[in-house]
Amino acid sequence: MSSKDVIIEPKEEEEKVEYHLLSIDETKSLLHTDVTTGLTQDEATERLQRVGANELYGSSGTSTLKVFLSNLFNSMNIVLLIALIVSCCVQDWVEAIVLAVVIVTNTGIGFFQEFKSEKTMEALKKMSSPTARVLRNHEVNVIPCREVVPGDVVYLEEGDVIPADLRLCEAVNLEIDESLLTGESVPAVKQVNKLEVKENEISVGDRTNCAFKNSLATKGRGIGIVIGTGLKTEVGKIAVMLEKSESKSQSGKTPLQKTMDRMMFLLLGIAIILAVVVFAVNKFKITSEVLLYAISLAVAILPEGLPAVVTVTMAVGVRHMAKEKAIIRRLAALEALGQVTDICSDKTGTLTQSKMVVKSCYIGEEDFEVTGVGIIPEGKLMRKAPDSKKYTEEVPLSEINQDSQRLDLASMVCALCSTSSLFYEKEENAWKSIGDPTEIALVVFAQKFGYTKEKISEKYEFIMEHPFDAVVKRMTVIYKNKETGKYLFLSKGAMESELSICNNYMTKDNQIEQIHPDVGKKSKKFMMKFASRGMRVLGLSYAFRDTYDENMTREQAESDLIYLGIIGMYDPPREESAASVRMCQEAGIIVRMATGDHPATAKAIAAEIGIISKENMNKKNVVMVASDFDNMKPEDVDAMTYLPLVIARCTPQTKVTLIEALHRRREKFVAMTGDGVNDAPAIKMADIGIAMGKGGSDVTKQASSITLTDDNFASIVHAIASGRRIFTNIGKFTLHLLSGNVSEVVLLVLGLFFKDQNVSVFPMSPAQILYLNMVTSSPIALALGVEKAAKDVMHHPPRPLSSSLFSFELMLDTVIYGLLMGVLSLVSYIITIIAKNGSDLLTNNVNCNESDGIEEEKCKIGFLARGVAFYVLSLLILVHGFNCRHNRKSGFFTKQKMNKALLFSFILGLILIVPTAYIPVINDKVFKQTYITWQWALIGFSILFFIAFSEVYKAIKRRVWGLDLALIDLEYEDEEDVEEEDLDDDDDDGEIKEIKPNHQVV
Structure with missing residues (x-):
């Protein structure tokens, strides 16, 4: 192989040159250099032109406009934008303003949250050493690090940052801190002799005759020949992997985001169908009144408040997690935490203290x-x-x-x-x-x-x-x-x-x-x-x-x-590590260790903190060396009964390979933790990347979704518990909002058949619909979003990836409660009309859909019936908030600790509803209804009937389905303990079976 093949043309085969297996003379000959004279300035200039500057090139970064547009044109906002355009076309300005406010709120919160993060590759660039001492033309010169080229002879002293990858040719008491690449807490002692050829590739941590870019000389002095610059260095390879995985991670969405997208487009389709129904009932005579009703019906089925409630709930969760020492950089990562099945953790500085101590x-x-x-x-x-x-x-x-x-x-x-x-x-x-x-x-x-x-x-x-x-x-x-x-x-x-x-x-x-x-x-x-x-x-x-x-x-x-x-x-484990690992195992989460340390050290620490049990210490493949794991074919890895719990002597690629292997397995949602640059590619590729804030590198922090400010593994457990709580709460307020929308649709669709002179009389005005969606429902939904976590939220397994927020039970509850509230409201509407107008129903109520005055006698009955229906539905939605706190236990007769935010929202809803019927102008001009008298008895009966029906319905569900821990949120101090099967550690052939998510790790 010629010098040109190695230096001048940075081809693929250049990466295969294993300089640590070459002698100093072979290295000098291959790179055409001399350790006594160095390169000439002309040679250095030519090589710099051909191989490029010694820099880590990254992407151009995230565009402000791109981030804004991605938040503006998400599936939820697209649906709301369509409704906004139609509202403007028919000059329904009240509805248009409300929709615009919702869209701006959703877009603004998402944009500012996402744009806080800095560019990942820029952090890599800033890591470069500014200068290097290089031998050229018989003289040692200080030059910018970016001008270092392969073949340069670099002089090192204690405290120097290594400017490029080097093959050492002199090392006097030289020790280099390579923790950012290897994860090892102890500086590596360097020597100059070539290493023996081994069957497997020698890891970075074992290349004792080499020094690597961006590591730190902690003791002694040395001289090295540059063997790699820029992206050809070990840290450069990490940069390449990181950039490749970044585009993949940015395009991906969490399961909740995907579910919300599907739901919004499904609701849009239903809204279009309902609009067609409105036109058909009115024999396709599309007047302004008919078009307005179609829009109102479409708006009724769309949960306008859902995007805002989800975003605000996430934002509240972010602030809560900040107090728990976890900074959430992506809102979506918070809900995704609840699905974590495996945590792949670095050892040094994460599970351990990164401080040596005599034991x-x-x-x-x-x-x-x-x-x-x-x-x-x-x-x-x-x-x-x-x-x-x-x-x-x-x-x-x-x-x-x-x-x-x-x-x-x-x-x-x-x-x-x-x-x-x-x-x-x-x-x-x-x-x-x-x-x-x-x-x-x-x-x-x-x-x-x-x-x-x-x-x-x-x-x-x-x-x-x-x-x-x-x-x-x-x-x-x-x-x-x-x-x-x-x-x-x-x-x-x-x-x-x-x-x-x-x-x-x-x-x-x-x-x-x-x-x-x-x-x-x-x-x-x-x-x-x-x-x-x-x-x-x-x-x-x-x-x-x-x-x-x-x-x-x-x-x-x-x-x-x-x-x-x-x-x-x-390096002792953190005091909280063992308890945190045990808590993860109780929660059905497998903790794995991927570290650059020696296998014996990694194995001992893993046993001490409980990652592997003593009886399984010596079982096959529980602990593996990275070189063995890396050399396995993907199909061989997939054929393994279980993946290793500990991998020692890891390279950055090893951790990526482990995550890829986990992703190929069923129902695996992986979190990766770490602090060094070597952890960044894996953190970026993982479903949830978690970086250490105190001891972690800038690169790792920027690649992560979550940063721990206290570098404590225990904070990960708190974050997962919070993620589970948030997802459960999302289910609660989603049920509340959607069932409210279903009730409105039931009332409006069935109300189409109440006509006067072949014109439908609206059972609810557009203002009433928006009031129900934004004023009545949203505060209750927000209160449900801040429900506290259950004491034993970490005592049941993570929800399967195949599961959806919109489970069969949630959809059944939505339909049942929605139909009940809608029918009760409609029945109240009908009874009020019959009591006033007899069998004629809505005769003489024509054109009351847009009437501006209650003084018109012919609209009095319709306005009164609207008021009763509106009050019934509003109060049922408020009461339904307590019902949604639990899907199978009573929301009214329980020892459950009161949610103060929910109680406040309920009282606020009672107060705010009064002006809509009893204050002049507001009642008839805006809401098109009138005050209520004896009909309060009808409203009270509807509420009592709803509560009674809900209790019977939940009792039936408990009888049929029981209290399934996987489906319910455990909120009660008197909750029954549910026993789980014990897992046998060993099977007949002495190997460990695949670990089930709801059992402790082998």
């Missing part, structure tokens, strides 16, 4: 446990109580703080053999740390027992430091005792490395004896034990010497030491 140690032939979390230097050292396997006996400080004793010396190694620091920030009232996370954990451990550099420095003077070396895998410092003049050598590093430089060891009795093979065996036993629990293990050793020579070599300093033991530390 266990094996010092002087005895093992201990350490309490305390985070970087707060508070905790205890615990040992096993006599005749017990539990660490319940506290080691007193007097035993730890003894000069030259095993625990004293171990604490001194942790405190002094470090370049990190721990301090208390008074202004923020919090502990702060600077340095490597592993060293910080050791410093915190020592400070728990009173050992700080400042305190020890009173007695000991710093002499010399041999920094950590990737070859020998240890660090050593030398201090001098100011009182005795003796020198103290302290060393920490890999256990095998420390054992190799020790001739003696300290026993449990603080005696020094010659080291023997059993010492290494016991240490290895505990090292494996600690590692199986997800810990990183370091060995500790020391020596007292009478003399020290400035010319002493590192090899001489690190010889003939005394072995103390090992210390184990790990």
